[in-house]
Amino acid sequence: MRYPELRLDTSEPxxxxxxxxRNHRLRRLALAYRVFGAFRWGTQGDGHITAADPExxxxxxxLRYGVPFNQATIGDLVMVGPSGGVVDAQTNAGAEINPxxxxxxxxxxxxxxxxxxxxxxxxxxxxxFSAEVRPIRPITQxxxxxxxxxxxxxxxxxxxxxxxxxxRIAKAMGDNNSVILRNHGLLTVGDTVxxxxxLFIMMERAAEAEMKARxxxxxxxxxxxxxxxxxxxxxxxxxxxxxxxxxIPDPTIVD
Numbered sequence: 001m002r003y004p005e006l007r008l009d010t011s012e013p014x015x016x017x018x019x020x021x022r023n024h025r026l027r028r029l030a031l032a033y034r035v036f037g038a039f040r041w042g043t044q045g046d047g048h049i050t051a052a053d054p055e056x057x058x059x060x061x062x063l064r065y066g067v068p069f070n071q072a073t074i075g076d077l078v079m080v081g082p083s084g085g086v087v088d089a090q091t092n093a094g095a096e097i098n099p100x101x102x103x104x105x106x107x108x109x110x111x112x113x114x115x116x117x118x119x120x121x122x123x124x125x126x127x128x129f130s131a132e133v134r135p136i137r138p139i140t141q142x143x144x145x146x147x148x149x150x151x152x153x154x155x156x157x158x159x160x161x162x163x164x165x166x167x168r169i170a171k172a173m174g175d176n177n178s179v180i181l182r183n184h185g186l187l188t189v190g191d192t193v194x195x196x197x198x199l200f201i202m203m204e205r206a207a208e209a210e211m212k213a214r215x216x217x218x219x220x221x222x223x224x225x226x227x228x229x230x231x232x233x234x235x236x237x238x239x240x241x242x243x244x245x246x247x248i249p250d251p252t253i254v255d
Contacts, residue, residue, distance in 0.1 A: 003245050010237035012116075012192050018055040025051045025116070026061060028193040030072045030254035031244055033063050035197060036121060037070025038247035047121020047185075048101035051193050052109050058082050060102075060109060064095040073254045082106065084163075100160050107166035108173065108189060115189045117196035125208040126186035133182050136206045138224030139216040143206040145199075147224040149232055151179045158184040177232050178203055188236070195233040198240030 015021045029051045036042055036049070047069075053059040060080050063069070067076045078095050079088035084102035089095035105118045129136075133154055136146045153172040157165050158181070169187070173179040177199060178188045186203045190196030209216070219227070229235070244251075 003251055006238075006241055010192070010195070010234045021054040025054065025193060026074050026077050027251075027254060029061060029077060029117070030063075030074045031248060031251060032117075032119070032193050032197040032240070033069045033072035034248050034254060035201075035240065035243050036119075037068060037072070039123075039201075041121045041123055042069040044122070045098070047119075048098060048105060049117065049119045049121075049193070049197060050101065050105040050109065051117045052115070053079060056081075057113075058110065059087065060105060062097060062101050062105070064089065064092055065097050080106075082110075103160045103163050103166045104169060104187070105166070107163060107170040108187075111167075111170040111173075112175075112189065114191055115196075116191050117193040118187065118189045119196045119200040120181075120185065120187040121200075122185050123204045123207070125211050126204045127184070129207040129210050130180050130185050131183045132210075133180075135180070136203070136210060137216070137218040138221070138227070139213060139218050140206060140209045141227060142202045143209060144219075144224040144227040145202055145232055145235055146178060146206060147221060147228055149177050151176045153179050153181045153184075155182055158182070177236075190236050191233045192237060194240040194244075195236035198236030198238065198243070199232055200236075201239050201243055202236065 032049050048062050050060045050062045061077050063072050064076050064078045075091045078086045081087045108118050109115050136143050138144045151173045153169050188196050188199040
């Protein structure tokens, strides 16, 4: 099965009801985990991508505990309620989640009605870059996307152990679509699963440039704003869909 041609409209498709929209989000979520797995992210059980349920807005979908990212299927996704308990495990009775996924992600979704999806995992460049506790500079084209759209969570709690930690992350993030978690890594959000995952890919690329080009000379903030162009949700969507078609040729692999 081939993917449809890429379109210019990067918003979620319009559906007749929440069931169809839910099915769409679950498919995109499973594919996003596959893309992260193809990058060899999450190989130590770290990280999570979430998607808000279109009907029960305070419930999130994510990959059940123990499934490698590169083996994610729609049937492996579970819905988690505000308390962190699994309320819909589809075909996996007794499924569990990494509690940190709830602690980190639920407060972000709760604080921002515009957030459909959030993505975080430990990466080769984003994690060490986060230890420098500074913003991404406009030193590459991808880096320009984070001008005026990044925050820093400057907190010693790198292993989030409670919902309070997630609330502090949400407060630090504010209205931005990306946040650098001190000594922990990167986190992005978006108005679609595609945009959140694609923005994370872009942010990791920007962190890679920071770690490799130690003496880079940034361009001006005004020039970076011009280079940034369209809103990050659109840019993330485009990046994700190119990565998806490149790394996961058959979309039915998650069925």
